[in-house]
Amino acid sequence: MKTVLITGATSGIGHQLVLDHLAEGWTVVACGRNPEALAQLHQRAPAQLVVARFDVTDEAQTQEVVSTTLANLLKGAPLDRAILNAGTCEYLDVDQWSPALFRQVMEANLMGPANCLAPLLPTLERGSQLVLVDSLARLLPFTRAQAYGASKAALHYLARTLEVDLADRGVKVLAVSPGFVDTPLTQRNTFGMPALMTVEDASVAIMKGMAAGRRTIRFPRRLAWPLTLLSQLGEGLQVRICQWLKQQG
Numbered sequence: 328m329k330t331v332l333i334t335g336a337t338s339g340i341g342h343q344l345v346l347d348h349l350a351e352g353w354t355v356v357a358c359g360r361n362p363e364a365l366a367q368l369h370q371r372a373p374a375q376l377v378v379a380r381f382d383v384t385d386e387a388q389t390q391e392v393v394s395t396t397l398a399n400l401l402k403g404a405p406l407d408r409a410i411l412n413a414g415t416c417e418y419l420d421v422d423q424w425s426p427a428l429f430r431q432v433m434e435a436n437l438m439g440p441a442n443c444l445a446p447l448l449p450t451l452e453r454g455s456q457l458v459l460v461d462s463l464a465r466l467l468p469f470t471r472a473q474a475y476g477a478s479k480a481a482l483h484y485l486a487r488t489l490e491v492d493l494a495d496r497g498v499k500v501l502a503v504s505p506g507f508v509d510t511p512l513t514q515r516n517t518f519g520m521p522a523l524m525t526v527e528d529a530s531v532a533i534m535k536g537m538a539a540g541r542r543t544i545r546f547p548r549r550l551a552w553p554l555t556l557l558s559q560l561g562e563g564l565q566v567r568i569c570q571w572l573k574q575q576g
């Protein structure tokens with residue numbers, strides 16, 4: 328039986344990924360902070376799922392909980408798949424700039440995965456998959472996305488550099504770049520979200536991409552391809568396009 332560790336398992340995309348892995352017979356380590364949501368997950372599949380409660384921004388807690396949980400579960404065997412999905416989104420305001428809010432996003436979206444890597448890397452061996460969930464927002468300089476976009480662009484860079492350095496070990500590194508998915512994270516958005524997807528469809532896209540071993544999993548196509556093409560333009564043009572998008576609201 329294969330084992331997967333998923334952060335951000337208590338809500339949205341991560342929660343659906345837990346359900347889809349359980350349906351495929353995986354043993355799941357479901358990670359999050361919310362104790363009620365973790366208990367509910369455990370009740371669904373007590374023999375197939377263990378929970379790990381920690382805050383990814385707390386380096387010591389992340390190290391302790393992840394390494395202890397995996398040592399008890401794997402007993403020296405490698406971890407087949409780790410999905411670093413936990414994250415947050417806050418939009419900034421250039422008229423009321425908040426370093427604290429910027430730091431909060433960076434801590435969760437960038438330092439979180441970096442903290443998780445410390446206990447995870449020793450458990451990944453030939454054939455293991457390391458999956459980092461960034462965002463299509465990494466592709467262009469969207470309005471008010473100074474923190475979120477920067478964190479996800481940096482996370483994507485982290486994935487690619489890990490790919491360089493983990494190739495010798497035979498560990499596959501995959502980057503997942505979703506568009507808009509209907510979750511508690513986006514339900515706070517007050518702007519129109521093009522090509523909004525259900526969490527079920529998003530999880531199917533990720534599951535298929537991981538099964539196929541794709542290096543980058545972008546979806547939905549109708550948003551991913553235009554944004555990818557626009558990201559190839561000169562930076563001045565990219566800024567002008569995003570200024571125009573901002574005016575459209």
Ligand SMILES: NC(=O)c1ccc[n+]([C@@H]2O[C@H](COP(=O)([O-])OP(=O)(O)OC[C@H]3O[C@@H](n4cnc5c(N)ncnc54)[C@H](OP(=O)(O)O)[C@@H]3O)[C@@H](O)[C@H]2O)c1
Nearest residue numbers: 335337338339340359360361382383413414507508510512
């Ligand atoms: N929804 C979208 O449209 C979209 C698009 C592109 C990328 N993404 C990315 O996909 C990932 C999942 O997003 P989602 O939409 O599913 O969001 P969500 O429903 O708000 O879920 C976020 C998850 O991350 C966990 N989390 C957040 N901060 C954490 C922390 N400090 N320590 C531990 N766990 C933490 C939460 O756990 P607790 O609730 O237990 O604290 C929760 O399980 C995020 O990285 C997000 O940036 C989402």
